[in-house]
Amino acid sequence: MTIAEQYETGLEPLEVVDAELVEDDAAPGAGTVAVHDPAAAVLQALDTDAKQYLEDIRPKKTRDGYARDWKIWGEFHDWLAEQKGTRLPLSTVTVGTFVAFVVYLDQVVEAPPTTIERRITGVTSEARRRGFTVPKEVTVAARRALKPLRLDKERQKRGRGQAASLSPADLRAMAEAPHERKPLPTARSRRVYRVPELARLRDQALNALKVGVAGRNEEMALLDDCDIVAVDEGLMVSVPSVKGRPARKDPVTYGEHRSTCPVRCWQAYRAAKLAAGADPDGPAFLPVDQWGHQGTKRLSPDGVGRALARSAEYAGLTGRRITGHSARRTLVTLGIKSGKRVDKLRRQGGWSPNSPVFWEYVDEGAAFEDAPTEGIGL
Template identity: 35%
Template structure:
């Protein structure tokens, strides 16, 4: 929605309702104008969120609407009890809504259900303006946790599981198998910079050439991540100790392929013509970036199947192994201070680093 739609005309006729029972109430006409502005503001903010976030929230809310129809509940009935019932309902639903002529798919993964809880609560607060307690989904998540434990006990599997971490040893193998052409130069720069900034796929997809600049003191790159799921951030990328995996050197080689007169407003990572190997104008979308990582991982014969989230997990893992504080990785990848998600990435790999057997055997 254009910003102009959010403009407010200040009128000297605006007045408070006489005898209002609480401050801040206005006459009905003014209240109607303010309500319209509230809804326009919500729509405007929503329109400026990353497409992947909007799509995810829309999918979560559609699942909630299907549940409400099934349970004969109004959509605004977002309560602790209804969210518990929503988890129970989601647990028995396929990952995708059933369609005529299509066989039922896998049951919904626990991570998807957990995300749906967040999506429903966030949408109810923003779109319906509901004042919900911070712990409104606490009991629902407790039920989900119990179901996951029982699922693991029964040997049941759901979903593809978390993305594996792309580690330095994996990137070593990938770099050795990349072709010596523009595809290889681009893919090496994409992979190493993706890892260096602990980026999300859409963050890499929206980077412009002007967003990646050389540090004035020659220490590496300064990457301005303007489009992000959480908040924009600036990431410093120093030179790597391994020249063949250095994100600074890899970016310089790829930028040279873009040409001396490259438009600074053009996208940093773009498609390459399959036959002529010329760099095209259209950018790589987030899905394609994930597909590239999967493809180059398969070519290298890795013991994992990397996805677009693997470099993000990989940096946290390698940074933890190097002894860096959590706050360093949080700042690099744009996690909120004290992020539980980021710490789960680290803790999954801490079994050898923090072990009760150290100094014992």
């Protein structure tokens, strides 16, 4: 009998319960009434929306990379099923599966250690995004398995290798070298291409400031003029947030040499670019074509990285892998050699306290500090 029928017959209506019936006999608590909790429903909806929002604001390059990592995680499970005769679900993220994943990438795929480390990060992030549990001891075990591989020179040769750090002499040679590109021996034209003066000033300022703040390519590309403020001691640089990392303010002092001084290089470039018609409130670094014409859109992250590598090429620095990342390594190694505080170096470049890469740079800078062979009478 419906509630309306009960009113028509004069009977007292049944009590209406705000609940949902669980009809599946196989479900736990079958036959019971689950009381609806509005607060829990709202919280669940907010959690769902938050996860989607965080995924939407993640850079496309990162999303694509993690998706590729997850695909390789699936390929690893295909291989594991052939080896063991049993297929495990992709949600099985344990110490055993993660260490086996490292071994698979090393021995079967023959990936370089840096790529393996990236795969660990990508699979961990993607698994958690999908709601799977990844205990901390799992990632710790995987990186323990990876550690000896990173020290193996033959395995390091599989990839492009790590970016090399630069000495003060290297930086001066890069800043002072004639900015010109000579033709290849096989080229028909024997014309020597010379970089316009405005581009040369930009590269000097970009490279010097990049070392000064241990800047990532993306961070340097996003800098605006207003982010670089002149103060009595030099410059205060507001480095923007990139890929979820916190923004930071980095003090940059005057250098000892004009050609590598971040402050004077920036002042010279800014004056030149404003004279060429740049917006004083626009991007800090702008593209310049081969005829010296200045663009209006900001220099891309790839352009930032190429500027440093190109300057190294002009200076004849060969035999080492010098990339945009070399600037970050250089600040730490030179800073440690000069007795700078580790915590200040870490904050200047925006490294996390437990960053293994940062501590690797610290060890490199301190390699000759109180060296075992020093002062022992050899």
